[in-house]
Amino acid sequence: MKPQVLQLNPLLIPAINDKLAALYTVHKLFEIADKDAWLRDHGAAVSAVVTGGHTGISQAMLAQLPGVKVVAVNGVGTDAVDLGYCRARGLPVTATLGALTEDVADLAIGLLIAACRNLCAGDRFVRDGQWELHPQPSAIPLARRFSGMRVGIVGMGRVGRAVALRAVAFGCTIRYTDLRSMDDVPHLFVPQLVDLARNSDALILCAAADSAEGIVNAAVLDALGPRGFLVNVARGRLVNEDDLGEAVASGRIAGAGLDVFVDEPRVPLALRQSGRVTLQAHRASATWETRTAMGEMVLASIAQALAGERPKMSLTT
Numbered sequence: 001m002k003p004q005v006l007q008l009n010p011l012l013i014p015a016i017n018d019k020l021a022a023l024y025t026v027h028k029l030f031e032i033a034d035k036d037a038w039l040r041d042h043g044a045a046v047s048a049v050v051t052g053g054h055t056g057i058s059q060a061m062l063a064q065l066p067g068v069k070v071v072a073v074n075g076v077g078t079d080a081v082d083l084g085y086c087r088a089r090g091l092p093v094t095a096t097l098g099a100l101t102e103d104v105a106d107l108a109i110g111l112l113i114a115a116c117r118n119l120c121a122g123d124r125f126v127r128d129g130q131w132e133l134h135p136q137p138s139a140i141p142l143a144r145r146f147s148g149m150r151v152g153i154v155g156m157g158r159v160g161r162a163v164a165l166r167a168v169a170f171g172c173t174i175r176y177t178d179l180r181s182m183d184d185v186p187h188l189f190v191p192q193l194v195d196l197a198r199n200s201d202a203l204i205l206c207a208a209a210d211s212a213e214g215i216v217n218a219a220v221l222d223a224l225g226p227r228g229f230l231v232n233v234a235r236g237r238l239v240n241e242d243d244l245g246e247a248v249a250s251g252r253i254a255g256a257g258l259d260v261f262v263d264e265p266r267v268p269l270a271l272r273q274s275g276r277v278t279l280q281a282h283r284a285s286a287t288w289e290t291r292t293a294m295g296e297m298v299l300a301s302i303a304q305a306l307a308g309e310r311p312k313m314s315l316t317t
Helices: 014-023 035-045 059-063 083-089 100-115 117-127 156-169 193-198 220-226 241-249 288-306
Strands: 002-009 023-026 046-052 070-075 150-154 175-177 204-206 228-234 255-258 277-279
Touching: 002 035, 014 288, 035 046, 046 288, 059 083, 070 288, 100 117, 100 156, 100 204, 100 228, 100 255, 100 277, 100 288, 150 156, 150 193, 156 175, 175 193, 193 220, 220 228, 220 241, 241 255
Parallel strands: 002 023, 002 046, 046 070, 150 175, 150 204, 204 228, 228 255, 255 277
Antiparallel strands: none
């Protein structure tokens, strides 16, 4: 009999689903109407859990899975999993660390260029037939050059370093802030976020910082200033969205590019209605290449755990 896997989120790559189904008996909890009843009746037989970063898994659900040997998170966020509980239980929790780096960094730069160059507004201008009605060059306001900007990076981990590499190729000057200065990074470390913002044309949030909240507030946005741009590809809650909405509406910052939000999928009206904010639906890792790599890492974590090994990507054991 094949080991039983409980899947809490869909996997979007058909080939990964096929491999999972070939190796294991997969129960898709997200398709089961009475989840509590199913867990009561079948939870003891589950050997592995596949979940997403947003969904995670509750301690109460884990208590109904006494035989589970691994929780494989298809993503990098683990704040929806009680890592302390899992660590005390000796239960490996894995994440797909590293698989998302290149795509997230690509989108960070893409959002910044889109915000600086008003790409979305320009697209609408052409699509809506406004160019034919207003062919004069002054019909669209002048944009801001990205090349040569002073870029401040919040969080110089995998994604922060990948963003810095790309920005340097555009002739940008890089400064960063993190919990500490890093000896293997050639860029200037700035201890205080507000000082980093004051000396940046664009502030790009790349920090995992699961416990941080609202660190980009009115004071930081005012330091960024009316020609400054904010990009967030990290965690929505790093930004005080009320402060950001007011700063954009009043012109206290030039614009923003956002892929993550505090209460997804609900996005504040002030941000949705602003033509100076470029929005994405938490899609930084949404490419065939990255999602396939993530799925392969999930499969590897399950195989390693069920073979009695410590999964390579375990964060708790």
